Amino acid sequence: MAEVEPGVAAAAAGQALRGRVAVVTGGASGIGFALARGLAQRGARVLLADLAGASAAAETLRAEGLEAAGCTADVASESATAAMAAAAEASFGGLDILVNNAGIYTSLTPRPFEELDLEEWRRVLEVNVLGTFLSCRAVLPAMRRRGGGRIITISSGVAFKGNPYMAHYVASKGAVVSLTRALATELGRHNVLVNSVAPGFTLSDGVLRNPVLVAGVQEPSLRGRVLARDMLPGDLVGAVCFFAGPDAAFITGQTLVVDGGSYFH
Secondary structure, eight states, X not given: OOOOOTTHHHHTSTTTTTTOEEEEETXXXXXXXXXXXXXXXXXXXXXXXXXXXXXXXXXXXXXXXXXXXXXXXXXXXXXXXXXXXXXXXXXXXXXXXXXXXXXXXTTOOOOOGGGOOHHHHHHHHIIIIIHHHHHHHHHHHHHHXXXXXXXXXXXXXXXXXXXXXXXXXXXXXXXXXHHHHHHHHHHGGGTEEEEEEEEXXXXXXXXXXXXXXHXXXXXXXXXXXXXXXXXXXXXXXXXXXXXXXXXXXXXXXXXXXXXXXXXXX
């Protein structure tokens, strides 16, 4: 069987999410943009939220015939996440799907635990964990008004493997996995399903702008995979859209590792 180019399946996925409204944080580039495009190709109307570039990214999707809008948002800000949820309802009349993709990783330099900077540690936890919490809390009223919804967090395979030299990032993604499980137990009564997708090392736009990170992580990642090729943002689209769609209607509290067979979870 011929290998399918990452993301191509999304274009042929039909309209499984027609009528749904999705918010993708960190949606202006890299993994977030690939996920926003995949959701839109399946019929969703998508709000891309990011610190910068969200409106331009949404315009790119609209030029492809997809329904998208952009808004500026810092997920570590309570007021900004509230405004993000309001923007989704104002733009598209509701909110059904949240993809918590925004996070700090691509700007980090691997270093031993005792050399980690305190302020960097705080900022990683603030964005990756607090940002997920605030985004989830902001969208819940809108999801309840719609009778339910889907929350998909983007965690990481490092939460299970305990990779060295990134202790703050590993800790933050472990917290995201645990938060996913806790929210699933609380929100099921509202028909809000909460699941997580845990990527392996992905050659996103941001990662490629950090040569130190690529030099330290790319080759060991390739060596440890059953599918020995680079992972690209498009490789995550199917898993996220599955959790967002009708085929995952009785699944919650789960984490799906997408890493080419590096870690069996």
